[in-house]
Amino acid sequence: MEILVTENLRKYYQLGDATVRALDGVSLTVEKGEFIAIVGRSGSGKSTLLHMLGGLDVPTSGTVIVDGRDISGMTKDELTIFRRRKIGFVFQNYNLLPLMNVYENIILPIQLDGIKPDRKFVENILEMLGLGEKKFAMPNQLSGGQQQRVALARALAAKPAIILADEPTGNLDSSTSQDVLGLIKVSGEQLGQTVVMITHNEEIAQMAGRIIRLEDGRICGGDAV
Amino acid sequence: MSGALISAVVLSCAAFAGAAGYTFRYRRRIRRQMDTVLEQLDRAIGGTIQECSYDESMDSAVIQRLNQLVEMSRMNCEQADRERNLVKALISDISHQVRTPLTNIMLYAGLLEEQELPEQAGKMASQIHRQADKLDFFMKELVRSSYLETEMIAVHVEKSSVDELIARACQAVEMQALKKGIVIEAESSPESAFFDMKWTVEALVNLLDNAVKYSPAQSVIRVLSVPYESFLCVRVKDEGIGIREEEQGLIFQRFYRSPEVSGEKGLGIGLYLVREIIKKQGGYIKVKSEPGSGAEFSVYLRRN
Numbered sequence: 220m221e222i223l224v225t226e227n228l229r230k231y232y233q234l235g236d237a238t239v240r241a242l243d244g245v246s247l248t249v250e251k252g253e254f255i256a257i258v259g260r261s262g263s264g265k266s267t268l269l270h271m272l273g274g275l276d277v278p279t280s281g282t283v284i285v286d287g288r289d290i291s292g293m294t295k296d297e298l299t300i301f302r303r304r305k306i307g308f309v310f311q312n313y314n315l316l317p318l319m320n321v322y323e324n325i326i327l328p329i330q331l332d333g334i335k336p337d338r339k340f341v342e343n344i345l346e347m348l349g350l351g352e353k354k355f356a357m358p359n360q361l362s363g364g365q366q367q368r369v370a371l372a373r374a375l376a377a378k379p380a381i382i383l384a385d386e387p388t389g390n391l392d393s394s395t396s397q398d399v400l401g402l403i404k405v406s407g408e409q410l411g412q413t414v415v416m417i418t419h420n421e422e423i424a425q426m427a428g429r430i431i432r433l434e435d436g437r438i439c440g441g442d443a444v
Numbered sequence: 445m446s447g448a449l450i451s452a453v454v455l456s457c458a459a460f461a462g463a464a465g466y467t468f469r470y471r472r473r474i475r476r477q478m479d480t481v482l483e484q485l486d487r488a489i490g491g492t493i494q495e496c497s498y499d500e501s502m503d504s505a506v507i508q509r510l511n512q513l514v515e516m517s518r519m520n521c522e523q524a525d526r527e528r529n530l531v532k533a534l535i536s537d538i539s540h541q542v543r544t545p546l547t548n549i550m551l552y553a554g555l556l557e558e559q560e561l562p563e564q565a566g567k568m569a570s571q572i573h574r575q576a577d578k579l580d581f582f583m584k585e586l587v588r589s590s591y592l593e594t595e596m597i598a599v600h601v602e603k604s605s606v607d608e609l610i611a612r613a614c615q616a617v618e619m620q621a622l623k624k625g626i627v628i629e630a631e632s633s634p635e636s637a638f639f640d641m642k643w644t645v646e647a648l649v650n651l652l653d654n655a656v657k658y659s660p661a662q663s664v665i666r667v668l669s670v671p672y673e674s675f676l677c678v679r680v681k682d683e684g685i686g687i688r689e690e691e692q693g694l695i696f697q698r699f700y701r702s703p704e705v706s707g708e709k710g711l712g713i714g715l716y717l718v719r720e721i722i723k724k725q726g727g728y729i730k731v732k733s734e735p736g737s738g739a740e741f742s743v744y745l746r747r748n
Contacts, residue, residue: 334482335483337486346748347726348674349673349674349747349748351748364673394672395672395673397672397675397677398672398673398674398675401672401674401675401727401728401744402674404728405726405727405728405746408723408728409726425692425730425732426728426730428693
């Protein structure tokens with residue numbers, strides 16, 4: 220089942236007189252449950268692509284279809300709710316709220332949606348990610364790897380259609396990176412989650428089931444379909 | 445006149461307030477109903493049959509239908525299970541029954557070879573032996589492939605010693621390695637992790653088996669373990685022919701055989717089986733290799 224499709228996606232920025240083509244006709248298809256890495260040097264357009272996929276930015280032309288719905292035509296309010304329900308984000312700098320404990324951070328997006336969090340499911344995720352004993356810890360008491368695991372738990376807990384990870388191990392040392400990546404891979408597999416990860420590191424990309432290479436806003440290698 | 449006006453205004457205000465109050469209450473009631481339905485749906489997705497009261501309420505009708513859905517999907521699952529078990533039993537029956545006479549054939553062919561025979565007869569005897577060997581290999585592969593076909597891998601994960609895992613796996617391939625003069629250097633490790641001993645040994649044996657098969661004589665195979673925070677990594681590193689980058693994803697696919705090793709015996713089941721076993725236990729496997737300079741397989745097992 221296709222969970223994510225983009226067709227001829229373009230994003231042009233106007234910089235003075237020059238037009239910057241951040242994305243220049245990107246078409247790709249992601250099946251449910253896949254783990255995909257998008258690789259490219261900085262400036263290749265991979266972050267722009269991720270922003271488009273997550274509805275954080277609006278394309279100049281082209282379509283993004285997530286879980287059967289075209290999001291390119293949505294209003295700002297629709298997009299906000301869409302993101303909360305369908306997309307789980309994992310950022311390089313974790314983005315945890317410092318005044319809330321681990322559990323509160325994880326259930327926040329669910330609560331914002333007016334849904335009673337499924338306690339058992341959340342506990343299950345915490346166990347899976349080895350955070351069982353850190354449930355009531357505050358973010359500043361955790362190591363970088365642990366904080367990123369909490370961010371991953373937060374993304375998983377809302378049962379989104381896709382998890383978008385933007386350089387998830389950018390701030391971690393190599394052995395912790397291996398650990399966090401392994402957890403992303405394994406938890407994705409066990410929960411049937413689709414994961415799209417952005418990275419500039421080839422070795423990290425090897426963990427994914429499929430690699431898509433981006434250069435100058437175009438797909439230039441890997442398997443786009 | 446003004447009295448009538450005032451009373452009209454008061455009346456309409458009251459009517460308005462009443463309507464507003466009603467709407468508010470109505471909305472709240474709908475909201476509560478939707479919440480209950482949502483909860484019921486969630487429970488149905490989780491596969492539980494829910495208790496329902498047998499009355500004329502919509503609530504009971506909804507639960508009734510949901511239960512029907514759950515029952516249906518359960519029945520489908522059970523039927524698929526039953527069929528699978530039948531096939532499973534059949535395969536393992538046949539393969540075991542075939543292997544007993546096969547072992548006898550191999551034994552007698554061996555004995556025959558040791559006899560004083562005319563030249564022609566000796567050749568034939570060794571031919572019989574060789575063919576029986578081949579048949580035996582295929583039967584073993586058949587049993588192995590039946591593992592993956594039918595959810596046969598039932599892992600029982602518990603805290604186990606990594607040292608024992610490595611020792612057992614190395615023991616299983618010792619003879620083969622000895623024949624090629626290959627040394628297996630295994631580091632001992634005090635760590636433990638969560639895995640199923642029997643199946644994980646099978647997985648590691650598969651990796652070591654490959655390492656021996658695709659390494660030159662007199663080379664070294666290293667086995668070591670590295671602890672991470674959530675995973676424990678067991679590495680098998682050889683000095684063999686290596687794997688091209690394009691092939692590194694393909695080798696874990698079922699029945700994939702690299703064209704470069706078509707001379708070796710094998711059906712392309714081993715690595716697929718390894719990956720399935722490791723995946724079932726919440727771990728994963730990775731390969732790093734360059735053609736000509738050996739391959740390094742890393743198996744990551746859960747530590748918590």
